[in-house]
């Protein structure tokens with residue numbers, strides 16, 4: 417990518433903005449080595465007086481690289497102590513608040529379970545605080561109940577007397593202080609009220625390489641059957657921002673799997689789903705650590721946790 421590309425970082429309105437202003441900088445992709453304190457758990461909480469469960473970091477900036485006029489929004493540190501290395505200086509300290517997640521499902525909920533398990537094992541700096549479904553007895557809803565996660569029905573079934581309106585749903589998610597909405601096998605159109613209320617904070621996983629094989633009518637096994645029938649040699653999951661239409665939001669992440677000559681739709685579905693589970697957890701970890709950045713041309717990128725100089 418051209419060095420003059422501008423990268424700015426987006427922090428959802430509902431999350432605490434970092435303690436230093438978000439500024440656009442004429443960056444190349446080669447940031448000085450900035451790393452996250454999150455890889456040094458012993459530095460968390462007690463050393464810096466930061467509440468338990470909060471990610472925090474101090475930015476050490478390589479003065480040779482950045483002119484003093486640049487303000488660094490990244491708050492990462494490679495140091496195993498709070499002291500800057502030679503040639504670096506402390507610029508800022510930012511606490512990344514633990515995020516609250518709402519997951520929407522209509523079926524078995526294996527992606528939801530993967531995200532919840534990542535939260536429980538501590539690799540995810542967030543919690544699933546509410547589950548939303550249009551199928552009250554689906555596998556995902558049962559899993560949520562078994563794990564003490566509140567379940568909300570939306571929209572109600574046609575034959576049910578009453579249910580939540582779109583604005584009721586928004587109010588309910590606000591009451592749960594939801595930061596991000598994650599669709600995971602949810603088969604209903606998200607209403608524009610929710611899209612507007614959670615700008616750039618609603619994500620969906622789709623089982624094909626969008627924009628191919630997406631849109632109304634493309635869900636579940638229908639997607640994999642269409643891929644096989646097309647003769648495509650590759651498929652894979654896409655995670656994208658959700659806008660008013662099915663599968664047309666900005667693409668954030670993808671993985672590729674081969675489509676084999678003798679694949680059944682079920683075999684392809686299983687291969688894609690295995691990648692989905694890994695990819696969605698990786699992406700949600702990045703969301704919760706506020707590692708999503710926006711290129712000047714509007715393409716969202718994820719900043720690598722291991723090497724903040726790299727984006728994918």
Ligand SMILES: Nc1nc2c(c(=O)[nH]1)N[C@@H](CN(C=O)c1ccc(C(=O)N[C@@H](CCC(=O)O)C(=O)O)cc1)CN2
Pocket residue numbers: 599602603604605606607620621622623631632633634635657658659660661662663664665
């Ligand atoms: N506003 C948005 N809502 C939803 C999106 C989105 O991108 N924007 N993604 C879908 C998930 N999805 C693909 O990833 C998808 C789900 C369902 C359909 C579809 O055609 N549904 C049928 C009804 C199916 C049923 O009720 O069993 C339909 O609308 O006729 C297409 C794509 C989630 N919501």
Ligand SMILES: NCC(=O)N[C@@H]1O[C@H](COP(=O)([O-])[O-])[C@@H](O)[C@H]1O
Pocket residue numbers: 521522523524525526527528556600601602621622623634635636639689692
């Ligand atoms: N267009 C939407 C769509 O087809 N989503 C797909 O539904 C499955 C849900 O599985 P899960 O309930 O086990 O997570 C997943 O494969 C997901 O990509």
